[in-house]
Amino acid sequence: MLPFKRRISIEAREAFSAYALLTPWLVGLGLFVLYPLIYSFYMSFQNVRVTGDGLIMQPVGFLNYKNAFLQDSDFPLMLVRYMQETILTIPVIVLFSLLVGIMLNMKLPGKGVFRAIFFLPVIFATGQVLNEIFNQGAAGLSLLEQYNIQPYIESNLPKMFSDPLLAVLNKFVIVLWYSGVQIIIIVAGLQTIGRPVYEAAGIDGASRWETFWKITLPALTPFILLNTIYTVVEMFTFPFSPILGLITNHMKYTGYGYASALGWVYFSIAFVLILLVIWFFKRIDGQSEKRR
Amino acid sequence: MRDWAYNLKKGFRSLRRMTTFQWILFVAMTLLAAFMLLPIVYLVNHALKPFNELFLYPPTFIAKQPTLQNFTDLIVVTQSSAVPVTRYLFNSIVMSVLVFFTSCLISVLCAYPLSKHKFPGRGIIFSGIIISLMFAPEMVGIPRYFVISNLGIINTYWGHVLPLVAMPVGVFLMKQFIDQIPDELLEAAKVEGAKELRIFAKIVVPLCMPAVATTAILSFQTAWSSDETSTLFMEDETMKTLPFFVNTLTNNLSNNVANQGAAAAVALLLFLPNFIIFLAMQKKVITTMMHSGIK
Structure with a gap:
C-alpha cells in the first residue's frame, strides 16, 4: 500500500510545481490574450456600435461572416492573393535560413561577425524602417526588369502562379x-x-553528402518544424500585412463586429496552416522512425 | 583590446590558408551580409539627408550632401511640445526595461514545465499558446481596453507593461529548445538532490540561453517601438511613450511634410537602443551556442 501512495504524491508534487511555475504566465495569457480573443469571437456575431454609454450590441448570427464572403468586394480577393504569396514565401524563407544556417556552421574566417550580421535584421522585423524602404521600392530586385525576367515568367506561367511568384521575387x-x-x-x-557522431560517420566511410542527409537533416527536423511555424506566424501577424490593414480600417469605419469576423476568418486560416505543418512533420518523423 | 588584435591577426592568417571552396563561401556570405546591412545604411543616411533629398524618387541609400539639419530641427520641434521629451523618454525606458525582464522570466518559467513536467492540462495549455501565437494585437484592442480599465491600471506603467508581457512566440521557442535537453540530465540532478528551482536556474536556463536571448531581443524591441499601449490605454499625456510622440510628429499635423526630417532623425535615435541591446544579447546567443553543446 505504501509505495502506491508515495507514487501518487510524487506525481501530485510534480503537477503542483509545474502549475506554480506556470501561474504568472497563465494569468497573463488569460487576461490579455485568451479573454480578449473570446470576446472578439463573441463580437463577431454581433452588430457593435460605439456610443457614449459604451458598446451597444445586437446579435446578428452569421451575418458578418456571410457578408465577408458574399458582400465584401475586397476581402476574399485580398485574402486569396495574400495566401498565394504567403504559401510561396514560407518555403523560401525556411530553405534560405536552412542554407545560411548550415553555411554559418562551416569553417569560415569571421564566422562570429557573419552570424551577428545575419541575426541583425531581427531588430527590424517589426520596424517601420523596413516598411519605409519597402514602400519606396528600394527593396525590389531591379534585376527582374533589366534582364526581362518578368515578361518571361508572365508568358510562361498561368496568371494564377505568375503573379504571386513575381510578388515573392519582388520582395526577395x-x-x-x-x-x-x-x-x-x-x-x-x-x-x-x-x-x-560526425567522427563516427567519417570512420565508417560516409561521404559529406551522405552525412548531411543521414545525420544533419534528421537532427535538424524539429528545428525546421519550429522555423516553419515561426515563419507562418510571422507572415500572418506581420504588422503591414494588407489584410490586417483592411481589418483595422473596418474597425474604424464599418464596426467592430464585422472587423472581428474578418479577423477570425484570417486567424482560422493561419491556425489550419499551422496544424497542417505539424501534421506534415509528424508524418515525416513517423516514417524515419519506421525506417530505423 | 589585445583580444581584438589577436583575433584580427588570427583572422588574417586563416584568410591566407583558405581553400577555393571557402573563398567562394566567404564571398557569397559577404555579399549576403552586405544585403543584410542595407537597412542600417539607409536609416543612418536618411537621418543625415537634407530636406530636398528626403523625397527623391527613386530613393537613394547614400546621402549626397549629409547635414545635421534634421537633428537641429528635432530640437526645435521638441522644445515646442507641451510635455517635455525627456518625460516620454523616461516612460519608454521604464516600460521597455520592465517588459524586457518580466517577459523573459515568465516565458522561461512557463516553457520549462510545459516541456519537462507531466501534469494534467498540459496539452490544453500548449494548444492555448499555439492559438494565441497567431493573433495580432490590432485585433483585440477593444476587449483589452476593458480588461485594463476593469483592473484599474489605466494611466499607470502596469497598463504599458502587462499587455506586452505575454509573448507566446518566446514560450514556443524556449519550449522547443528545452525539449532537446535530455531527461537524464535533469534526473541526475534530481538524484543528486537538486530542488526544482535550482535545476531551473542552473541547468535549464543556461542550456536554452539562445532562445532566452532571442526572446529578450524581441521583447525589448516590441516594447520600445510600440505606440499602441500609449494610444489605447493612456489618457494622461505625461504617461505616453516616445514612439507615440514620434507618430504625432508625422501623423497628426496637417503639414506633415514639414517634420519629415525630424522624424528621420528620431527614427535613428529610436533605433540605437535596439541596436545596443542587440549587440549585448547577440554575443550571449552566439557564445552560449558555441560552448553549450546540449547533447
Missing part, C-alpha cells in the same frame, strides 16, 4: 531580412549535434 530582399530568427534557430540546432 524582404525575405532575406525576415529570416534572422530562423537562421539563429538553425545554427543553434546544428550545435546540438555532437562532433563524435
Whole structure:
C-alpha cells in the first residue's frame, strides 16, 4: 500500500510545481490574450456600435461572416492573393535560413561577425524602417526588369502562379531580412549535434553528402518544424500585412463586429496552416522512425 | 583590446590558408551580409539627408550632401511640445526595461514545465499558446481596453507593461529548445538532490540561453517601438511613450511634410537602443551556442 501512495504524491508534487511555475504566465495569457480573443469571437456575431454609454450590441448570427464572403468586394480577393504569396514565401524563407544556417556552421574566417550580421535584421522585423524602404521600392530586385525576367515568367506561367511568384521575387530582399530568427534557430540546432557522431560517420566511410542527409537533416527536423511555424506566424501577424490593414480600417469605419469576423476568418486560416505543418512533420518523423 | 588584435591577426592568417571552396563561401556570405546591412545604411543616411533629398524618387541609400539639419530641427520641434521629451523618454525606458525582464522570466518559467513536467492540462495549455501565437494585437484592442480599465491600471506603467508581457512566440521557442535537453540530465540532478528551482536556474536556463536571448531581443524591441499601449490605454499625456510622440510628429499635423526630417532623425535615435541591446544579447546567443553543446 505504501509505495502506491508515495507514487501518487510524487506525481501530485510534480503537477503542483509545474502549475506554480506556470501561474504568472497563465494569468497573463488569460487576461490579455485568451479573454480578449473570446470576446472578439463573441463580437463577431454581433452588430457593435460605439456610443457614449459604451458598446451597444445586437446579435446578428452569421451575418458578418456571410457578408465577408458574399458582400465584401475586397476581402476574399485580398485574402486569396495574400495566401498565394504567403504559401510561396514560407518555403523560401525556411530553405534560405536552412542554407545560411548550415553555411554559418562551416569553417569560415569571421564566422562570429557573419552570424551577428545575419541575426541583425531581427531588430527590424517589426520596424517601420523596413516598411519605409519597402514602400519606396528600394527593396525590389531591379534585376527582374533589366534582364526581362518578368515578361518571361508572365508568358510562361498561368496568371494564377505568375503573379504571386513575381510578388515573392519582388520582395526577395524582404525575405532575406525576415529570416534572422530562423537562421539563429538553425545554427543553434546544428550545435546540438555532437562532433563524435560526425567522427563516427567519417570512420565508417560516409561521404559529406551522405552525412548531411543521414545525420544533419534528421537532427535538424524539429528545428525546421519550429522555423516553419515561426515563419507562418510571422507572415500572418506581420504588422503591414494588407489584410490586417483592411481589418483595422473596418474597425474604424464599418464596426467592430464585422472587423472581428474578418479577423477570425484570417486567424482560422493561419491556425489550419499551422496544424497542417505539424501534421506534415509528424508524418515525416513517423516514417524515419519506421525506417530505423 | 589585445583580444581584438589577436583575433584580427588570427583572422588574417586563416584568410591566407583558405581553400577555393571557402573563398567562394566567404564571398557569397559577404555579399549576403552586405544585403543584410542595407537597412542600417539607409536609416543612418536618411537621418543625415537634407530636406530636398528626403523625397527623391527613386530613393537613394547614400546621402549626397549629409547635414545635421534634421537633428537641429528635432530640437526645435521638441522644445515646442507641451510635455517635455525627456518625460516620454523616461516612460519608454521604464516600460521597455520592465517588459524586457518580466517577459523573459515568465516565458522561461512557463516553457520549462510545459516541456519537462507531466501534469494534467498540459496539452490544453500548449494548444492555448499555439492559438494565441497567431493573433495580432490590432485585433483585440477593444476587449483589452476593458480588461485594463476593469483592473484599474489605466494611466499607470502596469497598463504599458502587462499587455506586452505575454509573448507566446518566446514560450514556443524556449519550449522547443528545452525539449532537446535530455531527461537524464535533469534526473541526475534530481538524484543528486537538486530542488526544482535550482535545476531551473542552473541547468535549464543556461542550456536554452539562445532562445532566452532571442526572446529578450524581441521583447525589448516590441516594447520600445510600440505606440499602441500609449494610444489605447493612456489618457494622461505625461504617461505616453516616445514612439507615440514620434507618430504625432508625422501623423497628426496637417503639414506633415514639414517634420519629415525630424522624424528621420528620431527614427535613428529610436533605433540605437535596439541596436545596443542587440549587440549585448547577440554575443550571449552566439557564445552560449558555441560552448553549450546540449547533447
